[in-house]
Amino acid sequence: VLPGDIATATIGLLGGTGDQGRGLARRLAAAGHSVVLGSREPERAVAAANELRARRTHLDIRGDSNAAAAQSASVVIVAVPYAGHRELLTALAAELAGKLVIDCVNPTLFERGKPPSMIAVPEGSAAEEAAAVLPESTVVSAFHDVSAKLLLSSKRSIATDVLVCGDDAEANEWVCELAGRIRGMRGVNVGPLQLSNTLESLTLVLIGVNKRYKARSGVRITGI
């Protein structure tokens, strides 16, 4: 299921027009990958891809439907809002079969006047939900703790670790390597997919830090 040569892997981004999707697209394209932004409305994905390319003409980014992005890529990153997560993946199960699927969705709930909280996912986490509805795919959870604002910023290097978990050790290592291709980042394989709930909720911790310290924070694992 792993794409052979990591350097030439084409990457599809479901929900690619959001901040996280465009940010990852830009950074991965800057690392030399062909990227296909997907959206429910293909014209919005085309527009987002054009906008990213307008600033950096050498980037290989194009837009299409979510289904086409899933089909044409060898690795697919899921970056949709949690509200549409289960439905979209269920609909694309055939396109995603036999592929490596990287889920970076955070099931976070923002309500006025309350601190952000996590939406309870029956499977335990968004990534485990993805694994449940995509039995023919290899699901890895990653990129939850990477600030979309930093990804889209003008910073040339983003000093953060990308925490990775999943039940296929080789796929985890592959995703760690992919993360390491983004300047400043390091992938860290933390273990089985059941840890995804922690990786997803770590986002709330970083949001809390950002608020208190007026920062765009990230995480580093020390001692390794």
Added chain:
Amino acid sequence: VLPGDIATATIGLLGGTGDQGRGLARRLAAAGHSVVLGSREPERAVAAANELRARRTHLDIRGDSNAAAAQSASVVIVAVPYAGHRELLTALAAELAGKLVIDCVNPTLFERGKPPSMIAVPEGSAAEEAAAVLPESTVVSAFHDVSAKLLLSSKRSIATDVLVCGDDAEANEWVCELAGRIRGMRGVNVGPLQLSNTLESLTLVLIGVNKRYKARSGVRITGI
């Protein structure tokens, strides 16, 4: 409820004979604090305190019952195994009333042949359970992500952030400052007590990293 001068605060450690308790006791005593190790069996606490002092005679550490440790200290750290957490705190509610209570308990479950997992706590986390049974105390959650082995090691400095959460902003800052008194550590206030579940489960992530990378890992927040 905050002890006035942080430098002269006496620290009680409930469940002080475990690795986490002895490790924190040693590091906090090395930072100049008087520490009272508490245990259900006071003679075990006395023996643990004597052993810590045998290696570093200048440390001000003594042992006593959990109740006496709670009573004689101005700040109390809870480091018992989760199995006895609710019961102990319920029994000591009077001794802990009006005090700052720092909960560093991780409700982790280790079963043979399975990856470690979290025990579901009705209140959401061990620290929220503490807050529920200690309505007269100020509960702050901290030190979950600090390796007991590192605390007990011969390393003079431990490069890690201590993630702190709680519903009393001043108490959070106080605990951040206390953490910063341990060499190499920095306290980071991440927000409300409801984030404690994430801080507690982060331990599983670090256990996973330790296993995969043969390391004693910690966490740093970048960007602040």
